[in-house]
Amino acid sequence: MSKRSTTIYWIGFSLILALLIVAPLVLPEFWRRFLTEILIWGLLAMSSDILIGYTGMVSFGHSAFFGLGMYGAAAALLMVKPPNLWLAIVYGLVGSAGIALFVAYFSTRLRDIYFAITTLIFSQIFYVIIFTWTDVTGGENGLTFSRPALGIPGLFSVPFSSETLHWFVLAVVTTSYLILRRITQSPFGMVLQSIRENEGRTRAIGYAIERYKIVAVMLSGLFAGLAGVLYAIQNRFAAPDFVYFLVSGETVIFNVMGGIGTLVGPIVGAAFFLLLREAFSRFFTEYYLIPVGVIFIAMIIFMPQGLLGFMRRWLNQ
Amino acid sequence: MEVISDFFQAIPYDQILIQTLNGIVTGMILALIASGLTLIFGIMDVVNFAHGELFMLGAYIGVVVLATSGSFWLALVLATLVVAIIGAALQITTLRPLIGRDPLTTILATFGLSLVLQNYALWQFGPVARKIQEPITGQFTLFYLEYPWYRVLIAGLSAAIIGAFWLFLKYGTYGIWIRATTQDRVMAQAMGIPVPWVHTAAFAIGAGMAAASGVLFAPLVGVNHSMGLDWVLKAFIVVVVGGMGNLGGSIAASIFISLLEAYASIWVSPAQAVIVSFVVLILTLLFRPTGLFVPTPK
Numbered sequence: 268m269s270k271r272s273t274t275i276y277w278i279g280f281s282l283i284l285a286l287l288i289v290a291p292l293v294l295p296e297f298w299r300r301f302l303t304e305i306l307i308w309g310l311l312a313m314s315s316d317i318l319i320g321y322t323g324m325v326s327f328g329h330s331a332f333f334g335l336g337m338y339g340a341a342a343a344l345l346m347v348k349p350p351n352l353w354l355a356i357v358y359g360l361v362g363s364a365g366i367a368l369f370v371a372y373f374s375t376r377l378r379d380i381y382f383a384i385t386t387l388i389f390s391q392i393f394y395v396i397i398f399t400w401t402d403v404t405g406g407e408n409g410l411t412f413s414r415p416a417l418g419i420p421g422l423f424s425v426p427f428s429s430e431t432l433h434w435f436v437l438a439v440v441t442t443s444y445l446i447l448r449r450i451t452q453s454p455f456g457m458v459l460q461s462i463r464e465n466e467g468r469t470r471a472i473g474y475a476i477e478r479y480k481i482v483a484v485m486l487s488g489l490f491a492g493l494a495g496v497l498y499a500i501q502n503r504f505a506a507p508d509f510v511y512f513l514v515s516g517e518t519v520i521f522n523v524m525g526g527i528g529t530l531v532g533p534i535v536g537a538a539f540f541l542l543l544r545e546a547f548s549r550f551f552t553e554y555y556l557i558p559v560g561v562i563f564i565a566m567i568i569f570m571p572q573g574l575l576g577f578m579r580r581w582l583n584q
Numbered sequence: 585m586e587v588i589s590d591f592f593q594a595i596p597y598d599q600i601l602i603q604t605l606n607g608i609v610t611g612m613i614l615a616l617i618a619s620g621l622t623l624i625f626g627i628m629d630v631v632n633f634a635h636g637e638l639f640m641l642g643a644y645i646g647v648v649v650l651a652t653s654g655s656f657w658l659a660l661v662l663a664t665l666v667v668a669i670i671g672a673a674l675q676i677t678t679l680r681p682l683i684g685r686d687p688l689t690t691i692l693a694t695f696g697l698s699l700v701l702q703n704y705a706l707w708q709f710g711p712v713a714r715k716i717q718e719p720i721t722g723q724f725t726l727f728y729l730e731y732p733w734y735r736v737l738i739a740g741l742s743a744a745i746i747g748a749f750w751l752f753l754k755y756g757t758y759g760i761w762i763r764a765t766t767q768d769r770v771m772a773q774a775m776g777i778p779v780p781w782v783h784t785a786a787f788a789i790g791a792g793m794a795a796a797s798g799v800l801f802a803p804l805v806g807v808n809h810s811m812g813l814d815w816v817l818k819a820f821i822v823v824v825v826g827g828m829g830n831l832g833g834s835i836a837a838s839i840f841i842s843l844l845e846a847y848a849s850i851w852v853s854p855a856q857a858v859i860v861s862f863v864v865l866i867l868t869l870l871f872r873p874t875g876l877f878v879p880t881p882k
Contacts, residue, residue, distance in 0.1 A: 325688050373866055377873060380631050380687055380828075384820055385869055391817060392862045399855050512817075516695050523692055554707040560700035567693050568681045 276582070284441060291433040300501075303433045305541055306440045307497045309534030312521035313440075313447060314490030319519065320528030321451055322483045323463030324378075328370060328386030329518045331393045332488040334510030335362040336495025338397065341410045341505040350415040356496050363492020364485060366393065371484035375477055378466070387512055394510040409506030412499075427500075436497050440534075443490055447530055450486070459483055520563055526573030529582045535574055598727040599850050605726070607846030609735045611839035612742035616797040617815055618822040618834040619746055620790030625828055627766045627786045629687045630679060633694040635794055635819060636812025637701035642667045642795025643802040643811065644705055647714045656719035660799045664792040671791025675784045683783070698812070705809040713806035716799075738800050745796060746835065749789070753831075762786055821865045827875020837876060840864075 287306075291299045311333055318324045339362030340355040347354055374385040397404045404410065417431055418424030425431065450456050458479050461469045470476050499505050508514075517540070525536025543562065547555035566573070575582070617639055624632050642663045649659040678693050720737065723730040753759040764772040765782045773779045798811075805811065822841055826833030841861045848857035868876050 325691070327691075373870065377869055380691065381824065381869065381873065383688065383691060384631070384824060385866070388817070388821065388862050388865055392859060395855060395858055395862075399853065516699075519692060519695070551707075554703045556699045556703040557707065560696045560703070564678050564693055564696040564700075567689055567696065568678065571685070571689065 284437075287437055288434065291430045296429060299429050299433060301541070301545070303429075303436050303501060305538045306433075306436050306534070307494050307501065308517075308521065308537040308541065310440045310443055310497065311491050311494035312518050312525070312533030312537050313444065313530055314487045314494065315518050316522055316527055316530055316533045317447060317451070317459075317483060317487040317490075319522050320530075320532075321456065321463060322459045322480065323466075324375075324480070324483075325383045325519065326386045326484070326487065327383045327512060327515045327519065328374075328388075328390035329487075329491050330510050330512055330514035331370065331386075331390035332363045332367055332491035333495040333498070333514060333518075334390075334393065334397065334505075334507070335366045336360070336492030337499040337505040337509055338362060338404060338410070338495075339492065340496040340499040341412055344412040344415060344499075345410065350413060352415040352417060352500070355415060355500065356493070359492050359496035359499070360489060363495065364489050367485045367488025367492075368481075370488070371481040375480040375484060387515065390510065390512050390515055394507060394512070397510055398507045404507070405505075407507060409504055409508075411504045414500055414503050432501060436501070439493065439497060443493065444530060447490065451530070455479070455482075522573075523571075524563065524566060524573055526576035526578075529573075529575050529578065531582060532573055532575035539574060596850060600847065602726060602729060602731070603846040603850055604843065605731065605735070607843035608839060609739045610846070611842030612739040612746075613797050613801050614815070614818055614822060614842055615746060615835040615838035616742045616800075617794050618819045618826070618838050619749065619831055620793035621816075621819050622823045622826070622828065622831055622834045623762075623786055624790045625823060626830070627762060628679070628683070628690075628783050630690040630694065630787075631687065631820075632787075632790070633691055633816065634674070634697040634701060635694075635790070636814075636816030637698045637705075638667055638671060638791045638794040638812075639798040639801075639815055640705060640807070640809065640812035641670065641701060642798030643716070643807040644709055644714070645795070646799035646802055647709075647716055647807055650716060656717070656799075659716075660796060663799045664796045667795030667798075668788040668792035672784050672788040674791075675787035679787070680780060680783070683780070698816075702809055702812070709807075709809065711809070713808040715806050716802040718803040734803065738804075741800060742797065745793065749793070750831070758782075758785065818861065821861050825865055825868045825876050830875060833875050840876075 287302070290302055294302065311329065314332075315326055315329045318326045336359040339359035342362075343355040343358035344350040370386060370389045374382055374389065377385055398406060400406070414427055416424045416426050417435060427435070451459070458469065458474050458476075461472075461474075462476055462479060466476060495509070498509070521536035521540055522533045523536070524539050525534065526532030540559065543559050544555050547558045551557060570576075617635065621632055621635050624630050624635075645663040645666050646656075646659040649662045650656060653659070674697060678697060679690060682689050682693055718732065718734045720734050722733040724733060725731070751759075753763055761772070761777045761782050762785070764775065764777060765779055765786075769779055772782070798807075818841070822837045823834050825841065826835070826837035841864055844860050844864065845854075845857045848860040
């Protein structure tokens, strides 16, 4: 049985991946871009699922990691000539990992609500710094830059088209998903899940749970930073709005809507949220958050498992 | 010696005095918001993310009532009552079904509420900030500044509301119900206290206090749809620094943090002065996670 359902899982995975690969060839420009954006936000949401779903710590500060990824990429693209894609990724990851280490060191001493509030406050600190340090970060206006070319140094280099950008993002997100899935099933991931289930007992067995939590926050921050880099490359700007805590809140919304503890759930949640936004902004224009917020509250009350929650065991096998 | 006397001469004493006054005024407003927040947290473990939006709604209702009736005091009373009723309705519809679930779900639900309320205000009232006229316009001279009496009045009124609330908790029958529910929900229920309704009432009182502070504060900055965000963050900091669910602690922390921020803004811009309160929060969490103003637990 278990073997058979594993096969079904991989067949489903390949089918969805194949659909996502073909999608940009058939979709019009707007939806192509939309799909790429869903993948990027999905990666951000997936990164925070490591904390929310697997370790049981709700982070309200993922905007900081995401934003630092963006600004790290911006730094690489603006300072190094010619702009290099891989360097942007490295800068973004280093930036977000550094911040994540700092945040993790302080916030993992706290639990539950206190952890959520501390991460929120940390992200606000970075928001204030980025917002007020106009000389370096461009302040309120943010930074604009040009998109680097897709290439491997010495081999080839082509400018991004919207199809290749989509495939690149898809490749990064799929790889991240496979890595994160592997991590959650590794002994390390098991310890994280046992922290979620019973922290005291995990400590009693002899695991240094503080260290595990710090690594979990760093890992999560690293992938959130990667999402930030991708977003920066897609949109060619970095702005303080993306460090503001509303982005963190939306990340948590993606998780809850899609189903926490499933990794793919958050991507589905992001897709669902962005589609709702798209649909409602036709009628409600910029006030789309009124109906979307009501739907979100209703889902918390009546559907706490989220859209994919019922598949949780199956997805984690 | 020269250096030391230079240092003392370099301290801007007049500015420090002015900032002390400013700090106390904002501290009292913050205390009014935070005591509602801490009441709600203490009694039902709900971290109310929508508290800033209740503050903002109070200010908007104040604007509307003031425009139709022309009386600031009527606006203050009506805004408080209306927002208290809205708060009760929100509690019954969204938070009551979540009783007994993980406290984190209430953060998410109230975050959803805050998004809805904020965008509703934007939709109803538009993005342009509204002004509320100060009910009294007198000023007194403080060094080189004309300091408005209204600010002093705000501090006094906030203190009076908090004092009345404290007396109500201490001596009122319903206040005793609230305290009993905070201490032990199950035992209170066993004693015949209608716990679900106490929750609703506590949420309504907290919402009303937020609305009152919204109306009081509105003449200083103007009313817009996102005014609640800054305050709710500050109120969170205060509630954590003061000790979750500890009324006296959060009042002390409000004044403490507002004073620090006011002093910091002598040297840096107000936007950066906010970092001071963040730092206080982080230090508190590291060294006294239960709050600055409560005895260390044994």
